[in-house]
Amino acid sequence: MTHISPALRRLRSEDARAVLDAFDSNPDMARQGEVSNLAEAESYVGNLIKPGSPHEAWAITVDSTLVGLMCVSVDEENRNGWFWYWMTDAARGRGWTAAAAATIAEWALGPRGLERLELGHRVNNPVSGAVARRAGFVQEGTECEKFLVDGQRVDVATYGRLRSDPSPSFEALQMVEA
Ligand SMILES: CC(C)(COP(=O)(O)OP(=O)(O)OC[C@H]1O[C@@H](n2cnc3c(N)ncnc32)[C@H](O)[C@@H]1OP(=O)(O)O)[C@@H](O)C(=O)NCCC(=O)NCCS
Numbered sequence: 001m002t003h004i005s006p007a008l009r010r011l012r013s014e015d016a017r018a019v020l021d022a023f024d025s026n027p028d029m030a031r032q033g034e035v036s037n038l039a040e041a042e043s044y045v046g047n048l049i050k051p052g053s054p055h056e057a058w059a060i061t062v063d064s065t066l067v068g069l070m071c072v073s074v075d076e077e078n079r080n081g082w083f084w085y086w087m088t089d090a091a092r093g094r095g096w097t098a099a100a101a102a103t104i105a106e107w108a109l110g111p112r113g114l115e116r117l118e119l120g121h122r123v124n125n126p127v128s129g130a131v132a133r134r135a136g137f138v139q140e141g142t143e144c145e146k147f148l149v150d151g152q153r154v155d156v157a158t159y160g161r162l163r164s165d166p167s168p169s170f171e172a173l174q175m176v177e178a
Contacts, residue, residue: 101135
């Protein structure tokens with residue numbers, strides 16, 4: 001069987017259709033933003049890639065088609081980055097998000113020049129925490145009852161990774177900068 005290996009490249013406007021497909025793929029994507037038609041997908045992508053945007057948005061691709069997104073929203077003044085990600089339903093459970101997160105975290109704390117990355121995930125979304133730990137993030141705390149979801153208050157686990165933290169062992173994905 002052929003081994004499929006995803007790659008990373010910069011998000012581009014042509015990815016809007018694939019972004020819409022990803023948002024349609026699972027109801028759990030609803031918390032990632034307002035994308036329920038092509039115009040909203042175009043606006044979502046446009047916001048992430050417009051000149052001067054603080055977002056470093058990378059498409060996780062298979063055969064150049066976007067299947068997931070890895071993004072670092074940069075706070076330049078503090079050299080911090082808010083780290084976030086999603087994967088279309090059909091491509092989940094293969095370790096691709098974890099590999100992409102580890103690859104982008106190394107890049108962000110290396111050539112991109114950031115010194116701290118941070119993220120948060122709802123505690124009832126444990127797979128997101130597994131992705132974060134795989135990418136070398138360490139849990140720093142819990143924001144108790146942070147979100148109100150379907151009438152229930154939900155805790156959020158907060159994670160950080162510093163430039164001085166050890167790198168995890170992982171198989172880096174190929175990154176295409178242009
Ligand atoms: C969270 C999300 C990105 C995970 O994507 P994924 O492609 O399935 O993740 P991976 O296949 O890379 O798996 C990562 C790890 O989670 C583990 N995992 C899978 N299901 C799990 C579960 N129910 N509980 C705990 N860990 C789990 C995997 O075993 C893997 O760990 P390992 O590498 O140590 O074996 C995906 O579910 C998603 O897009 N969800 C909707 C958006 C979202 O919640 N984004 C995060 C917001 S904070």
